[in-house]
Amino acid sequence: MLSKNTRKKILELHNKKKRVENNAFIVEGIKGVNEFLNSDIELINLYHTEDFDTKTTEKHILVTQGELQQISNLKNPNKVLGVFEIPKKKQISTKGITLVLDQINDPGNLGTIIRLCDWFGIEQMICSENTVDCYNSKVIQSTMGSLTRVNIVYDDIFQYLKNTDKPVYATVLGGSNIHKTSFEKNINIVIGNEANGISAEVLELVNKKITIPSYSKHNKTESLNVAVATSIVIAHIKGLEG
């Protein structure tokens, strides 16, 4: 049985501030939990119902469906909830593509971007401190296990970009046509906020402004969704690499 105190401790982790304080986050559902169990990320505790297939260790705690419901963020929790340790900041390598996110707010967008980094072998991402937390449950839900394979660091991106040796690309309106641009092998790509794009101070550090051209006859066409634009840029650059 879960004590009131344990319940409280777990529930707190649905909140970002408490995740940081406790250096822990929650993963829910069989598929997600198994991906994290098979990764380098450290398990703190696993709360599971009787029908979840697992060996029993002291970290694995059997709960009833009602108890699982009490600690879950989901309407219909699926057999298991894992509490994992937030991994230590890894050094950012200077090789390859580094994606730099400037205040991405929507968890679905961040999740999609992490998933496509995983697909395209982009192993590192630097997020501005005001970007949505990658240990937010909605991000975890939408990344599937990709979060275990991409090194994500929250940092002062202005300072990072000021000191980087790699050229800084960004997608903006009125930049050069992406299809007519050549790309170095080791670069940074900055992705801006959903509504406001790249912040003014960060934009000043961008060396190469690129644009995905529109082929619409209408001048009212909405801009592309940020995750869509990111995927087009990355797929294009990776395609050029061959």
Add this chain to the structure above:
Amino acid sequence: MLSKNTRKKILELHNKKKRVENNAFIVEGIKGVNEFLNSDIELINLYHTEDFDTKTTEKHILVTQGELQQISNLKNPNKVLGVFEIPKKKQISTKGITLVLDQINDPGNLGTIIRLCDWFGIEQMICSENTVDCYNSKVIQSTMGSLTRVNIVYDDIFQYLKNTDKPVYATVLGGSNIHKTSFEKNINIVIGNEANGISAEVLELVNKKITIPSYSKHNKTESLNVAVATSIVIAHIKGLEG
């Protein structure tokens, strides 16, 4: 004041069956409503609060915030709700790219795909009859005004693909590398369901199977989100056109 009967008639339009019966759909919010007002799509009635800037005609009906709340699907309705006529089926042109959707279920994905068709000047889309309704409020919300600029037809896609003169491309696992494939100018591109991909009978009508290669070192990488994959394919083909 809104009569009980009017309220009921509007509320019914949040339901697909009733939209089809009444040949009408709802658009909410200032930006969306204005885009539809400025399009070819016929307005049936506009329900707006006093602070919505509009000329008064007999189609424009002044309501209180409370009344707007009663007919809205949103937590915080924003000044206006428009009821518009579902446009007549337009002929599908055989020119250019036709996107064919095979059971896309998620309204957000359909909305994103419509928006990117608008961006890339793809003017027509054929959806299988079991694809989510493009007049669903979540689709309307996420397409912004793009829905007014893309011709969307719900039809038997198996029959359509059987009779089309254009080659049929589809993104599948294990197809030829998209970056090493050449594309004709007039083609169909089939997009499959989020979980199950393209249905077996439709897959038999595909002439050219293509794949967005993964660059991941891990073999567990999740497949790309369907809207992301669609955008990569379309951006790539449009980029080749120059």
